[in-house]
Structure formats: C-alpha cells, structure tokens
Amino acid sequence: MTPITEVAGRRLALSNLEKVLYPATGFTKGELLHYYATIADALLPHLRNRPVSFLRYPDGPDGQVFFTKNVPPGTPDWVTTAEVPRTEGPARMVLVQDLPSLMWAANLVTEFHTHQWVAGDPGAADRIVFDLDPGAPADVVDCCRVALWLRERLAADGIESYAKTSGSKGLHLLAAVRPTPSDQVSDYAKSLAVEAERAMPKLVLHRMTRSLRPGKVFVDWSQNAARKTTATPYTLRARSEPTVSAPVTWSEVEACGAPAQLTFRAADIAPRVQDYGDLLAPLLDTDAAGSLP
Template sequence: MAPITEVEGRRLALSNLEKVLYPATGFTKAEVLHYYATVADVLLPHLRERPVSFLRYPDGPDGQVFFTKNVPPGTPDWVTTAEVPRSEGPARMVLVQDLPSLMWAANLVTEFHTHQWLIGTPGQADRIVFDLDPGAPATIVHCCEVAVWLRDRLAADGIEAYPKTSGSKGLHLLAAVRGASSDRVSEYAKGLAVEAEKAMPGLVLHRMTRSLRPGKVFVDWSQNAARKTTATPYTLRARAEPLVSAPVTWEEVEDCRAPDRLALRAPDIAPRLQDYGDLLAPLLDPGHAGTLP
C-alpha cells in the first residue's frame, strides 16, 4: 500500500517511491518528489492560474510517455479544475494552485506544460515564447547566439526577454507582454523569427521543414498559439537524466562555449536558487510587461 503523507492538511498517497525513473543516474521517484517540494516556492507562481497539460512518464523516459490534457481519472476533489475553451469544444483541465496539488501531480510523474495565457483571459497572451531548437550538428551553443540576437531585437521594441534551458537540447526565450491576443503575439513572434533568419541565414530557420533543419537553429514561434503549451519553468523533463527546464543568466548564455555548460539537473537547482533566486520572477510582475509595437 502506498504511504500516506499530509501536505498542508491534504492527505496524499505517494506511490512507488523507490522506483528508478532516470536509469542513467539512478534518480528515483522519491527524489523527483523531493525536487518538486524543494522548488515549489519558485515553480508554483509560474503554474498558478494556468491550465496544465501533463506529459506523463510513470515508468521513466524509456517507458510509455503520453500527454494528458483533460483532468486525469482519480483527481482529488480538492484539486482546482477549470473549463477551458477549445476549437473542438470546451474541456476541463487541472490548475496547480498550491503545494498539495503540486505534490499530487508530481506523484503522477509528469512534465508540466502551460499556455501563454491565464485561465481568466484565455487567448489573451501575457507571455511571448521562442523555442530555439538546434538541428544536429548545431547545439545549444548556437541557440545561445540566436537568443542574444532575439534579446536585442525584442529590447528595441521595449520588451525584456529572459532565457531558460528547454531541459532537452535547446533554449527558451520568454518575455512578459500585455494587451495582445495570442494570434497577435504569434504574428509578431513569426515576424521576428523571419527577421532572425534574414539576419543569420546560415544559422536560423523559421520553418519546421525537417529537411532544412540540420546545422540550423529552428526558431519555433508557433508555441504562442492559444492552443499550444511550453514546458513550465523548473519542470523536470523525460530524458535519460533528471534535466530541468531551468532559468539561466544572460552572462551564462553569452559565455556558452560547450553544450554541457547549460545542462542543468535537479540537484543543481537548489544551489542556483540560493545564488540567484528566481531569474524569471520579472515575468510575474505586470510592471515588466512590454507592449507589442
């Protein structure tokens, strides 16, 4: 029987604590739960009021991996859910609003993915995101070069961008925006991706065409669409090691000379939080939101 623990007055059954989820390092389910409890104070503000899609990998990244968007069967009645509009009809999704909900969701063994809008204003973007995805032999080193160009281009429009690793092989660029629909933000993001390709034609690609990807950085602007989601800051990823989609400093981006320099794992995050706090905290401050031109 799964041990029962109490989290802020909520009773949770935490299962299979000794199961190894990351075989390359022996990282267990118990360590996954400990990681999420450790980063809860910085993770939760990026989850609150955002419908969550779960990419679940209950037997580790080598087992079955599947997306769950609707409220999973067996969800406790104290977990907040909300109706979300979709083109095929409304659906009910989970909102991870507090520590008990976070630990319940972490027990499902999941990556957290969220939209670029809040539940109160679906389709009204409060963030813009660029997913920089390298096609081998390009690496995150090349993504960093593109990220610096995009940072400066966004700054020219009065928008301040912040980087985080994807937790895989690429880099994400995030900025807070206001007063624009998801469609408008997508249009603006596509325009910048096209500009980047014109400025760095040997390096950047704004189209997803697989045959064009080798050696290029694909600037994926499409995740700004209202229906799309992006890996939430501080989420673990379903990879061979417990890699995290983690904020990094611009100095680290500018100084990146080797792909493993920005490979951040669960044990790395607590010391970084002590040193830096939440590098993405400005995204949560309406005063830092830019306005699209």
C-alpha cells in the same frame, strides 16, 4: 502499502517512492518528489492560474510517454480545475495552485507544460515565447547566439526577455507582455523569427521543414498559438537524465562555449535558486510587461 503523507493539510497517497525513473543515473520517484517539494516556491508562481498539460512518463523516459490535457481520472476534489475552450468544445484542465496539488501532480510523474495565457482569459497571451531548437550538429551554443540576437531585437521594441534551458537540447526565450490576442503575439513572434533568419541565414530557420533543420537553429514561434503549451520553468524533463528546464542568466548565455555548461539536473537547481533567486520572477510583474508594437 501506499504511504499517506500530509501536505499542508491535505492527505496524499505517494506511491512507488523507490522506483527508478531515470536508469542512467538511478534517480528515483522519491527523489523526483523531493525535487518538486524543494523547488515549489520558485515553480508554483509560474504554474498558478495556468491550465496545465501533463506529459506523463510513469515508467521513466524509456516507458510509455503520453500527454494528458483533461483532468485525469481520480483527481482529488480539492485540486482546482478550470473550463477552457477547445475547437471541439469546452474542456476542463487542472490548475496547480499550491503545494498539495503540485505534489499530487508530481506523483503522476509528469513534465509540466503551460499556455501563454491564464485561466479566465484564454487567448489573451501575457507571455511571448521563442523555442530555439537546434538541428544537429548545431547545439545549444548556437541557440545562445540566436537568443542574444532576439534579446536585442525585442529590447528595441521595449520588451525585456529572459532565458531558460529547454531541459532538452535547446533554449527558451520568454518575455512578459500586456495581454494581447494570441494570434497577434504569434504574428509578431513569426516576424522576428523571419528577421532572425534574414540576419543569420546560415544559422537560423523560421520554418519547421525537417530537411532544412541539420546545422541550424529552428526559431519556433508557433508556441504562441492559444492552443499550444511550452515546458514550464523548473519542470523536470523525460530525458535520459533528470534534466530541468532551468532559468539562466544572460551572462551564462553569453559565455556558453559547450552544451555541458547549460545542462542542469535536479540536484543543481536548489543551489541556483539560493544563489540567484528565481531568475524568471520578472515575468510575473505585470507592471513591467512590454507592449507589442
């Protein structure tokens, strides 16, 4: 029998709680749901009003992994949805607005991925993102060097940036901007990626070309395109262990000497939020958003 749980007045069927999702550590679906419930206060503001793409891995990272952009079949009628434009015509996507809808979505076993714009104003980005992706033997330590360069460069344009781990191999750099057409944000992000490559030609790459990737950090500026999404802060990732896309301090970025120093698992996050609060809370302050030059 599937246990029915009440979450903030909504009845939810939470299934397969004993199922091991991460065999490397024995982390179960029950632990995944517990993680999301515990971290909801920090996570929900970063999901609110942003159409969500789900990267689902119901049988763990070694099973089938698939993207769900449209509202999944069987979605309860109390889960908020929004119409979003697509090249092939309008579609409906889920908005995770509250704890019940977060727990419903988490029960599907999912990574949360969000656009850089909010529902109701698609294509007007209020965030800029750089995905720093290392090609082996480069690693997150190299990403940190690139992140520090980009932080200074953005600051020169009056834009304050914040970092989080990707939850995989790399680092994400985020900044709040006044709503700006996504293509303009993409152009600006690309120009900075090109500048970074000029400044650090042995380390940085602004093009995706696979053959050039080994030993370099690819500064992926393309996730600023209106149709693209990026892993949401605090989402678990479908990796061998339950790693999280975790906000980090700039002093942690500066001090990073080994990848293990910037690898955070589910159990690490609640204590970090207790110590630091939400390190990405400034992204939610529209008054502090920068303007693109």
